[in-house]
Amino acid sequence: MNYVELHARSAFSFLEGASLPETLAEVCAEQAIPAIGLLDRDGVYGSPRMHMAAQKLGLRAHVGAEVSLDDALFGEAARCRYPLLVETRTGYQNLCRLITKYKLREDHKGKGSAAFSELEEHAVGLVCLTGSEEGPLTEALRRGGYEEGRRSVERLVQTFGPKNVYVELQRHRNRGQEARNKAAVAIARSLHLPLLATNGVSYATPREREIQDVLTSIRLHTTLEGAGTSLQGNAERYLRSGKEMGLLFSDLPEAIHNTVALSDRLQFQLKDLGYELPRYPVPEGETMMSFLKERTREGFERRYGQGRDRNLKERARQQIERELALIEKLELADISSSCGISFASAKSGRSWRKGAVQQPTALCAIPSASPSLIRSAWICCSSGS
């Protein structure tokens, strides 16, 4: 049976996940799971590594996160985790902005949380699951039973839209969880929402449950014995194959089918990031590349034009041509100009052009800033041309 695991945590959930993204990807490939959704706690830290690993193994890596949220609906200090999957590039932008917002606010590392109004503000392009033990539905059921649970899901539907809310079901062979699942199914049926089976993966294989328990003890600053029931009650939060999940959800096959359908919907991957570098203003009639080439040529003339070793001049010319070709290919003319020129401006103590970026330190962060070009641009600038 085809199945996609859409709720997995990696070690990038810092002490709440035991496996690295690469391990998860490898086990996915072994289990013939075509895609995986990595929802780390309050961040997308693990997504790049998962993306790279998945690419190598021919899998798809869906991006998402579990977003901590202090919810006033549940009374005093009720903190839930909302599992959010990115559907579109806008969704990715929204998710990153949302996490950045509350991360900037937090007093202590890992203690920040979003407000529901912020979630509403950044809901576009995201798909929300009702979550597992720490999710909003479980919290609502715990506090107010079925009615409260239904209200919490209705609110999610209002926020994300009926097509973007999935009632999540997990089965870890646990009596209490099954009771919650029954309530969740009833709520889903009453609101005509799709069910979604996940395994709330915290580790790739059952053996890693022990690692997870040790990490939990570390997180709680206690011993294994002292951690008590905060540890795993069994070793069922591993990456199950489609066959296993099919057997586990034999009474709710649509929950399994929906994983594939949702995976197909989630078109966004990290390769679709569409990152655009800041634009550098150039004189009319010039492109960024022609402008950069001209400035580089001027610098080159200053540096190597007169009374220089012919051989050295030829080597420098070839180097510059090679680097310019690379910049053109990677479409990095803007950032190269900005960095090179601002670096040169900083060195000379004046600006190449009024209003240009004045942050020479930015140069360090841009791996594509070519040393030769910067040198040329600096020469050009410092000579006053």
Added chain:
Amino acid sequence: MLFACVYVPNFIAQAAARLDPVVAASPFAVVAGTPPQVRVVALNAKAKNKRLWIGMTKTEAEASTGTQILERSIKLEASAHGALLDCTSRFSPHCEDVADDTLILDVSELSKLLGTPTQIAKSIRAQARNLSLYIRVGIAGNIDSAIYAARTTKGISILPFGKEAEFLKDAPLDILNLSPKILETLTRWGIRTFGQLGTLPELSLSERLGQEGLRLQQLVRGQSFRTLSPTSAPVSFEEGTDFDYPVEDPESLAFVFHRLLEQLTIRLTARALAAGQLHLSLELDLAVDDVKATERLFTRTLKLPVPTVDTKLLLKLLQLDLEAHSPGAPVLKVALRAEPMRPRIVQEGIFVPKGPEPQRLEVTLARLRKLVGEDRVGSPELIDRHLPSPFRMVKFAPGAQLVKSSVASCRQAALRIFRPNAPARVENVHGAPHTVAFDGVRYRVTQASGPWRRSGEWWTQDRWGRDEWDLVLTAQDDRRLLVRAYRDLLTRQWYIDGEYD
């Protein structure tokens, strides 16, 4: 200022017989030393009447018929000294521990409470009698005169202020603890009493005995300016006794316990304290045949529900505990130590339902413990760990904890657990139980829910794991049972865990 000196005459003998009235009533000698130099160090009056003397050898003392020979016990002396401290602490917190047999206390402010100095001294003597101590009390305006008064009197001696020298004039000089050289000089002069020393001319005395001579003269004239240095030694409420021969009979032990407990409770009461815990130490005789005990020292600790000085209750609890946990060998020595605590004074709320009296409840629980075992009486308490049965038994304390209401999101059925779990034979069809047989009856599974997988303690030797099933079983006679069955993941064996109500 008014000081009282409490002096225990013949302290070693009193300490040796304090807890044994039978011994105290007969002539006895206390011996000490390393063989063969074991000599008599103390005698009671009856032994003295039999012409025994201090310093005679143990063999000589043993030759006297009817005289008991007791080994000197530092422990018993410490216990007697502790009792003396407890006795005086009841009267004044300003108490100086001068020697094992001598204590000084400031009684300046006691006249309002207890009356005249004579009445104060009588009260102190009466309290000491309760602790099986015979004491002498001297009261004077300065510390040294009070000490000399106590040492010279037969019972109580009150020295009026300014007349100390007159009252002490006949006191012998040897109570001054003089150096042998000075004592020899004074004896050569014919000076034997306080009065004689006090009348010597100061200049001549100074020329012959120096400053020490003048100091001694001031003391015998009652001119001491010594100040009280109150001591606060750590209080230990411990009483014990050694047996001459091993004791096996619990009744005999109860008799000894009663005596020791009585002493302890009097001492605790003197300090307005009560026993919070009772530690019992028994030294056993392992040399006899058929002993079950393997350790020479047998110890038990009784934690009391409320601090108490009720001797009967303590004795009953001690007896019940020893019946439940027999020492397993004859007893040579007994020691009881009480952990002092402030007595609990609680005013019960008008709307609070009246609970059982804590002391009686404790006796009942002790009886139950004796019947069913130590770890099977109490209140169950949930343990925050993944265990097959995550609870333990804790001490039953009604009203100690508020019962929290369940936060379970679903209705929960009560499970009556079979202890031990009943082994079962289970036949599976498609991975689920189909027939179950246990207790000699075969059942058909008509409904099954599971498996619910639980495991834990993987880092210990007690690691466990099980797949649990909730099963509706139907017997051939249509009798139905709702049970919890499980398969042990380590042994692969099936068991019936319990039956749902």
